[in-house]
Amino acid sequence: MKAFTQTRVWYPFIGPFDPCPPIRVKTYSTPPQLFLGFQPPQLPQNSLPEALRQGTLWPALYSPYEPQP
Amino acid sequence: MSKGKSVQQHKSGKTEQATVSPRYYELLQQLQETDFALVELTLYLDTHPHDLKALEQFNQLSQIRQQQAARFEQEFGPLLGFGHSFSRYPWQWAEAPWPWQV
Amino acid sequence: MWVYEKKLQYPVRVSKCDPRMAKYLIEQYGGADGELAAALRYLNQRYTIPDKVIGLLTDIGTEEFAHLEMIATMVYKLTKDATVEQLKEAGLGDHYANHDRALFYNNAAGVPWTAAYIQAKGDPIADLYEDIAAEEKARATYQWLIDMTDDVDLQDSLKFLREREVVHSQRFREAVEILKMERDRKQIF
Numbered sequence: 225m226k227a228f229t230q231t232r233v234w235y236p237f238i239g240p241f242d243p244c245p246p247i248r249v250k251t252y253s254t255p256p257q258l259f260l261g262f263q264p265p266q267l268p269q270n271s272l273p274e275a276l277r278q279g280t281l282w283p284a285l286y287s288p289y290e291p292q293p
Numbered sequence: 294m295s296k297g298k299s300v301q302q303h304k305s306g307k308t309e310q311a312t313v314s315p316r317y318y319e320l321l322q323q324l325q326e327t328d329f330a331l332v333e334l335t336l337y338l339d340t341h342p343h344d345l346k347a348l349e350q351f352n353q354l355s356q357i358r359q360q361q362a363a364r365f366e367q368e369f370g371p372l373l374g375f376g377h378s379f380s381r382y383p384w385q386w387a388e389a390p391w392p393w394q395v
Numbered sequence: 396m397w398v399y400e401k402k403l404q405y406p407v408r409v410s411k412c413d414p415r416m417a418k419y420l421i422e423q424y425g426g427a428d429g430e431l432a433a434a435l436r437y438l439n440q441r442y443t444i445p446d447k448v449i450g451l452l453t454d455i456g457t458e459e460f461a462h463l464e465m466i467a468t469m470v471y472k473l474t475k476d477a478t479v480e481q482l483k484e485a486g487l488g489d490h491y492a493n494h495d496r497a498l499f500y501n502n503a504a505g506v507p508w509t510a511a512y513i514q515a516k517g518d519p520i521a522d523l524y525e526d527i528a529a530e531e532k533a534r535a536t537y538q539w540l541i542d543m544t545d546d547v548d549l550q551d552s553l554k555f556l557r558e559r560e561v562v563h564s565q566r567f568r569e570a571v572e573i574l575k576m577e578r579d580r581k582q583i584f
Binding site for chain 3: 256276
Binding site: 318321322324325328329332333335336337339340370371372373374375377386391392393 | 398399400401402403404405406407448450451454455458464467468471472562563566569570573
C-alpha cells in the first residue's frame with residue numbers, strides 16, 4: 225500500500241576483537257511523519273473501529289511495529 | 294447502586310471477584326471509538342482550521358458521541374465529573390469501578 | 396480547567412503476571428521522555444507560544460494525561476497482586492522498601508522525575524523542535540518496551556501509544572510550518 229517502507233537497514237562495522245557474535249544487519253524505524261509534510265485534506269480514513277485499533281484515523285499516518293528479538 | 298451496575302460488593306465490605314457485564318465493555322468500546330476519532334479530528338483541525346469537511350465530520354461525530362455517552366451513563370453511571378454528567382441517588386460518581394480497575 | 400472523564404482512551408489488557416515489565420514500563424510514567432514530562436512540557440509551553448499553536452499544545456498536552464493513565468493502569472495491573480517475593484525477584488525490592496506497591500514518578504532505574512527533563516525556551520521554534528524530538532524519543536521508548544514483553548495484549552496497548560507519538564510528531568511538524576508562514580499571508584490548505 226505504501227510506496228516506501230518504514231524501516232531502514234545498516235551494516236555495522238565488525239571489529240576483529242568484538243566479544244559477542246556480530247549482529248550483521250541493524251534496522252531503525254522511519255515512520256510516515258518523516259515524509260508526509262503538511263497533511264493534505266481529505267486523505268482516506270479508517271473506519272472508526274479500525275482507527276482506534278491502529279491509533280490513527282488516517283492510514284497514511286499508520287506505522288506498524290513488530291517486536292524485535 | 295444503579296441497576297445496570299454489576300460489580301458485587303458485600304455488606305461486610307469484602308469485595309468478591311468483580312463481574313463487569315459484557316455490555317459495559319461493548320458500550321465503552323463504541324464510545325472509545327467515536328471519541329478517538331474526535332481526538333484525531335481535534336488535533337487535525339488545530340492545524341487545519343479551514344478544512345470544512347473535517348469540521349462537519351467533527352460536529353456530526355460530536356452529536357453521535359453525546360447519544361452514546363448518554364446511553365452508557367444511563368446504565369453504568371456518570372462519565373464526567375463536576376456536573377457535566379447527571380447522577381442518580383445515591384451519589385454515583387465516586388462508585389467503583391474506576392477505569393484502571395476494569 | 397480540566398474535567399475528568401471516567402474512562403480510558405484505549406482499552407488496557409494485561410494477560411500475564413509480570414511485575415518486571417511494570418519496572419520497565421515506569422520509564423513512560425516518570426522518565427525523561429515519559430507521559431508526565433510530555434503533558435507538563437506542552438501545557439507549560441503554551442503560555443508563551445503564538446496563539447496559532449496554543450490549541451494544539453493544549454490538546455496534545457491533555458491527551459498525554461490520558462496516556463499517563465493508561466501506563467498507570469498497566470503498572471497497577473502488573474503489580475497489584477504480586478507477592479513481596481515476586482516484587483523482589485522482579486527487581487522491585489528497592490521500590491517496595493520505599494513505596495510498597497504505590498506508583499511513583501521515577502524512571503525504570505528508579506531515578507525520580509525532575510523538571511529538568513522538560514524545557515521551555517520561550518522561542519517558539521526551539522520549543523516545537525523540542526516537542527518533535529520528545530515525541531520521537533517516546534516513540535523509540537515504546538518500541539523497546541514492545542520488544543521486552545511477549546504479552547500480546549500489553550503489546551497491543553503499547554502499539555497504540557507508539558502510534559500516538561507518530562501522530563503528535565506530525566502535528567508538531569505542521570505547527571512549525573504554520574509559524575514559518577508570514578503573518579499576513581492567507582493560509583491556504
